[in-house]
Amino acid sequence: MVDREAFYRNVVHSLRNGVIAIWRDGSIAVLNDAAYRILGLDADPGHVGRSFHDVLGRDHDLVDILSLAFTDAELPNRAELRLRSSGKAIGYTLSRILDRAGTVSGAALLFTDLTRVEQLEERERLRDRLAALGEMAAAIAHEVKNPLAGIQVMAGLLKRQLPDSPDAHEILSDIITEAKVANRIVVDVLEFVRPISLEVEPVSLRGVLDDAVATARSHPRAGHTHIVTDCAADLPDLDADQLQLRQVFTNLLINATEALDGAGHVWITASYAAVDGSPEPVEPPEYAGYVTVEVADDGPGVPVDVTDQLFSPFFTTKPSGSGLGLAIVRKIINAHDGRIEVRPRAGGGATFGVRLPVPHHLVEAVRVVDGDRTAGGSHG
Ligand SMILES: Nc1ncnc2c1ncn2[C@@H]1O[C@H](COP(=O)(O)OP(=O)(O)O)[C@@H](O)[C@H]1O
Ligand SMILES: [Mg+2]
Numbered sequence: 617m618v619d620r621e622a623f624y625r626n627v628v629h630s631l632r633n634g635v636i637a638i639w640r641d642g643s644i645a646v647l648n649d650a651a652y653r654i655l656g657l658d659a660d661p662g663h664v665g666r667s668f669h670d671v672l673g674r675d676h677d678l679v680d681i682l683s684l685a686f687t688d689a690e691l692p693n694r695a696e697l698r699l700r701s702s703g704k705a706i707g708y709t710l711s712r713i714l715d716r717a718g719t720v721s722g723a724a725l726l727f728t729d730l731t732r733v734e735q736l737e738e739r740e741r742l743r744d745r746l747a748a749l750g751e752m753a754a755a756i757a758h759e760v761k762n763p764l765a766g767i768q769v770m771a772g773l774l775k776r777q778l779p780d781s782p783d784a785h786e787i788l789s790d791i792i793t794e795a796k797v798a799n800r801i802v803v804d805v806l807e808f809v810r811p812i813s814l815e816v817e818p819v820s821l822r823g824v825l826d827d828a829v830a831t832a833r834s835h836p837r838a839g840h841t842h843i844v845t846d847c848a849a850d851l852p853d854l855d856a857d858q859l860q861l862r863q864v865f866t867n868l869l870i871n872a873t874e875a876l877d878g879a880g881h882v883w884i885t886a887s888y889a890a891v892d893g894s895p896e897p898v899e900p901p902e903y904a905g906y907v908t909v910e911v912a913d914d915g916p917g918v919p920v921d922v923t924d925q926l927f928s929p930f931f932t933t934k935p936s937g938s939g940l941g942l943a944i945v946r947k948i949i950n951a952h953d954g955r956i957e958v959r960p961r962a963g964g965g966a967t968f969g970v971r972l973p974v975p976h977h978l979v980e981a982v983r984v985v986d987g988d989r990t991a992g993g994s995h996g
Contacts, residue, residue, distance in 0.1 A: 632650055633726050634727045637722055639721070644664055647659075651727070654727065654728075677699070684710065685710055696708075696730065706730060707728050709726050754805075757806045768795045768796065800938065801936075805938065807944050812860075812947055812948065814952070815858075818854070818978060819861060820853055821847070822847050825847065828864075832882075835874075839876075842881045842882070844882070854978070863944065871942070886907060888908075912961045914965040917960050917964060917966045952973070953973050955970070
């Protein structure tokens with residue numbers, strides 16, 4: 617014999633929506649597991665039969681809504697409410713329970729936790745807002761670039777017209793310097809908000825590093841910074857966007873230079889490691905291996921409590937920094953399927969480690985070139 621009563625009970629208790637049912641006299645008939653969970657109450661069989669005012673008392677709003685059931689008011693359907701007790705948002709529907717004769721014998725509140733939905737919506741809204749913000753930033757940056765260039769040019773002209781006034785020269789030089797700082801920030805903002813697209817070609821990492829070092833050496837605060845580059849002999853080319861990769865290492869080197877403030881060392885090392893070839897790989901790895909570039913300096917290093925923020929846009933500890941250098945670096949590295957991390961250097965300072973993947977065909981290329989060389993040598 618099928619136990620219909622038990623089945624109905626199980627339906628109610630297994631529902632993933634919260635159910636609160638009360639009798640006409642206000643005593644609780646049902647509080648299912650989901651209701652306990654969403655309301656953050658400890659399940660207690662003793663609640664059945666007690667007044668809903670007592671049991672749900674800490675959620676006044678809920679009590680008020682349930683109280684509506686026996687008034688003439690129109691009952692809320694798919695309404696929303698934020699629970700004071702837990703801060704959770706719930707969506708609910710209130711129904712009167714009628715017996716066969718149509719008399720109201722109780723009320724049922726069916727509800728569901730909307731907090732997660734809300735969070736997703738919030739994230740969606742944030743993304744939209746950031747996209748809109750990015751567009752606005754790009755538009756403003758673009759408009760500001762021209763007048764800034766104008767300021768620099770005109771200050772230069774004025775300087776030439778006032779050959780005998782050292783005071784004026786000093787002020788004009790300051791104006792030009794400040795305009796350059798502002799211009800760099802504008803360029804960074806544009807770079808950061810621009811959607812990234814790569815022009816990938818085989819790129820010599822050594823060449824990229826040499827270019828970046830040259831740029832860093834010409835930095836106004838380079839002073840007596842010693843930059844030493846050490847590239848492994850077997851370094852394969854990378855499938856990369858040459859200009860953007862140069863930007864990565866230029867930014868890292870300029871940061872190191874600025875951290876050193878005119879005196880110290882920067883060590884750049886680059887090496888290649890093949891993906892570990894286990895004897896019988898289940899499937900061939902996507903990449904043949906990885907190039908690791910480390911940029912280390914013996915400057916003050918990065919305080920442990922800010923390492924997490926370093927790559928966030930606009931995080932800067934410099935008076936006229938944009939805080940976008942490392943955000944751009946990370947964006948470019950990510951687009952190349954690479955990784956970047958920062959850690960303290962043994963002996964003081966900071967080490968930035970960049971890892972970039974090398975596809976199979978470029979490693980093959982190194983082998984062929986080496987093979988040719990050996991063949992040529994044996995003939996000579
Ligand atoms: N080599 C380094 N040594 C110490 N701190 C660093 C180094 N590189 C970056 N930082 C820290 O990270 C911050 C963010 O760098 P970045 O994104 O390039 O912005 P910005 O250079 O404009 O400040 C810097 O302000 C600095 O505090
Ligand atoms: Mg920087």
